[in-house]
Amino acid sequence: MNGLALLDYASVLVFALTGALVASRAQLDLVGFAFMACLTAVGGGTVRDLLLDRHPVFWVGQPDYILIAVSAAVLVFFTAHLVESRYNWLVWLDSFALSIAVAAGTGAALSLGQSGIIVVLMGVTTGCLGGLMRDVVCNEVPLVLKQGELYVSCALAGALSAVLATKFGLEGLLALGLCALVCWVLRAGSLLFGWQLPVYKARPPRQ
Amino acid sequence: MNGLALLDYASVLVFALTGALVASRAQLDLVGFAFMACLTAVGGGTVRDLLLDRHPVFWVGQPDYILIAVSAAVLVFFTAHLVESRYNWLVWLDSFALSIAVAAGTGAALSLGQSGIIVVLMGVTTGCLGGLMRDVVCNEVPLVLKQGELYVSCALAGALSAVLATKFGLEGLLALGLCALVCWVLRAGSLLFGWQLPVYKARPPRQ
Amino acid sequence: MNGLALLDYASVLVFALTGALVASRAQLDLVGFAFMACLTAVGGGTVRDLLLDRHPVFWVGQPDYILIAVSAAVLVFFTAHLVESRYNWLVWLDSFALSIAVAAGTGAALSLGQSGIIVVLMGVTTGCLGGLMRDVVCNEVPLVLKQGELYVSCALAGALSAVLATKFGLEGLLALGLCALVCWVLRAGSLLFGWQLPVYKARPPRQ
Numbered sequence: 001m002n003g004l005a006l007l008d009y010a011s012v013l014v015f016a017l018t019g020a021l022v023a024s025r026a027q028l029d030l031v032g033f034a035f036m037a038c039l040t041a042v043g044g045g046t047v048r049d050l051l052l053d054r055h056p057v058f059w060v061g062q063p064d065y066i067l068i069a070v071s072a073a074v075l076v077f078f079t080a081h082l083v084e085s086r087y088n089w090l091v092w093l094d095s096f097a098l099s100i101a102v103a104a105g106t107g108a109a110l111s112l113g114q115s116g117i118i119v120v121l122m123g124v125t126t127g128c129l130g131g132l133m134r135d136v137v138c139n140e141v142p143l144v145l146k147q148g149e150l151y152v153s154c155a156l157a158g159a160l161s162a163v164l165a166t167k168f169g170l171e172g173l174l175a176l177g178l179c180a181l182v183c184w185v186l187r188a189g190s191l192l193f194g195w196q197l198p199v200y201k202a203r204p205p206r207q
Numbered sequence: 208m209n210g211l212a213l214l215d216y217a218s219v220l221v222f223a224l225t226g227a228l229v230a231s232r233a234q235l236d237l238v239g240f241a242f243m244a245c246l247t248a249v250g251g252g253t254v255r256d257l258l259l260d261r262h263p264v265f266w267v268g269q270p271d272y273i274l275i276a277v278s279a280a281v282l283v284f285f286t287a288h289l290v291e292s293r294y295n296w297l298v299w300l301d302s303f304a305l306s307i308a309v310a311a312g313t314g315a316a317l318s319l320g321q322s323g324i325i326v327v328l329m330g331v332t333t334g335c336l337g338g339l340m341r342d343v344v345c346n347e348v349p350l351v352l353k354q355g356e357l358y359v360s361c362a363l364a365g366a367l368s369a370v371l372a373t374k375f376g377l378e379g380l381l382a383l384g385l386c387a388l389v390c391w392v393l394r395a396g397s398l399l400f401g402w403q404l405p406v407y408k409a410r411p412p413r414q
Numbered sequence: 415m416n417g418l419a420l421l422d423y424a425s426v427l428v429f430a431l432t433g434a435l436v437a438s439r440a441q442l443d444l445v446g447f448a449f450m451a452c453l454t455a456v457g458g459g460t461v462r463d464l465l466l467d468r469h470p471v472f473w474v475g476q477p478d479y480i481l482i483a484v485s486a487a488v489l490v491f492f493t494a495h496l497v498e499s500r501y502n503w504l505v506w507l508d509s510f511a512l513s514i515a516v517a518a519g520t521g522a523a524l525s526l527g528q529s530g531i532i533v534v535l536m537g538v539t540t541g542c543l544g545g546l547m548r549d550v551v552c553n554e555v556p557l558v559l560k561q562g563e564l565y566v567s568c569a570l571a572g573a574l575s576a577v578l579a580t581k582f583g584l585e586g587l588l589a590l591g592l593c594a595l596v597c598w599v600l601r602a603g604s605l606l607f608g609w610q611l612p613v614y615k616a617r618p619p620r621q
Contacts, residue, residue, distance in 0.1 A: 230614070231614045233559055233561065234561050234613050234614050234615065235559060235561065235613060235614060236562075236564075236567070236610065236611035236612060236613045236614070237611060237612075238564075238566050238567040238570060238611065239558075239559065239566060239613075240614070241566075242538075242542075242558070242566045245535075253465070257464055257465075262467040263467070264465055267465055267466065267528075267532055270529060270531040270532055270535075273531060273535065274531075284614060287614065288615075343550060344546065344550060344556065344558075344559070345559065
């Protein structure tokens with residue numbers, strides 16, 4: 001198995017765990033867990049593949065991804081009661097999934113020889129859309145839109161690092177590792193230390 | 208017209224009725240009814256066709272589907288006040304639409320020679336995603352996620368039956384009929400007799 | 415640059431402004447503004463291109479669109495506090511974006527030689543889906559579904575005018591100009607004078 005496929009597998013696994021955790025918060029049954037796990041796990045990568053006209057879509061060509069997502073759902077169904085704060089687990093697992101998925105999306109677009117801006121956008125798309133679908137379908141406040149937290153910014157910074165590193169001659173997987181690292185450090189910093197960008201605050205209109 | 212197309216037409220018709228019923232609950236105008244009917248009716252099959260790179264998408268190649276969905280919207284606009292409980296009609300029509308759409312999606316994937324797991328996933332996708340779009344857009348609680356009811360499970364069981372029946376040599380349309388029957392019986396049983404799978408219930412963490 | 419591309423650019427620009435305004439109502443940071451601007455700006459046209467199997471998707475082939483959307487986001491981030499009612503600006507900018515996007519979608523489908531009904535549907539899809547994604551993701555009441563206002567109807571009437579005008583021999587860009595005009599006049603009339611179609615009202619069931 002090559003490095004790119006490994007990244008895809010890892011991102012599917014971790015995103016599936018977050019999807020199943022959201023299903024546990026909605027008190028679904030085992031099939032509902034599997035449904036949410038699959039939607040979350042393959043959502044972002046599927047949009048990426050459709051946008052790039054990359055067929056078969058990664059999990060249609062290789063259904064192992066689905067088995068991994070379903071296994072993650074089963075695992076969470078039987079163990080989620082063991083953890084103290086499911087929301088904490090959700091947010092932290094999501095930070096790993098985001099970082100890996102951004103690297104996977106960036107790598108896929110790089111391997112197709114896309115231009116820098118498209119590579120960055122595919123990284124952000126792959127990283128952010130699966131979780132966005134999960135949150136919209138389950139009516140949670142999308143992590144993407146949480147006020148005063150870095151999220152899309154982390155994906156953007158990670159994907160940009162990979163593109164720049166590649167321009168400076170860093171070899172494939174190293175660039176993607178850097179991408180995941182940058183993304184995760186920013187996200188973790190935002191969660192732990194409240195790192196954020198200035199948010200829009202309405203001021204009274206002038207005059 | 209062959210059997211597969213007939214299934215697609217039937218699923219479009221019945222899903223369109225449910226979309227229009229949701230539009231009536233949101234008190235839209237006739238064009239709003241048609242919009243929701245079309246979105247619900249072709250949503251699931253469209254995702255299936257995009258995932259399988261099956262072009263033209265079924266309703267782009269054959270716009271009759273749209274005319275059927277619009278007719279269903281007109282019918283509901285002028286008759287919905289005649290029924291006593293629109294929600295009951297919605298849920299029961301949805302159970303028929305689900306069953307037919309799962310069979311249609313399963314049949315389409317079988318006819319493309321996809322592997323068993325992809326056939327099952329396409330059945331579930333075609334069956335569940337149109338209704339999910341309808342509910343997310345209109346801000347109803349998605350039927351897919353209703354706690355303590357079988358829904359995705361019915362789609363899964365139906366699609367699995369079709370795949371198994373085909374493996375044991377049952378001829379095409381019979382296998383799809385079995386698929387629809389299994390799906391509908393489970394859904395009806397869940398609605399009438401409360402059949403369900405155990406749902407996730409948080410227990411206090413151990414220790 | 416030809417007329418069709420110009421329409422796409424204009425619709426991206428104006429829809430991006432509306433996406434950024436919604437981001438300002440959710441008090442996001444600058445990257446959040448850019449994310450919402452891009453989603454809104456390219457959402458409808460992306461669905462159109464995927465449905466018609468038109469690759470590369472318009473903004474994947476020509477990333478300038480993204481730069482325009484991001485610039486619009488930056489502009490709104492630094493100036494939105496200057497206006498008195500952001501909601502008014504949102505609704506009126508959206509009316510322009512809708513009209514231009516319907517014309518762009520109609521033109522794209524016409525240029526591919528699609529049948530009349532598909533041309534109309536692509537106009538409506540391109541016009542309505544970007545704003546719908548914006549509203550669903552940000553949990554605003556979708557403009558598409560606002561009771562007692564014309565919205566999808568305007569898109570439909572505009573796209574129909576273009577198809578009819580083309581049948582009667584009107585040259586390409588003129589037909590698209592007519593399309594945008596019809597759409598915008600209806601939308602503006604609905605906003606200013608309350609033009610609407612009769613909405614569904616439940617009456618007591620007969621007998």
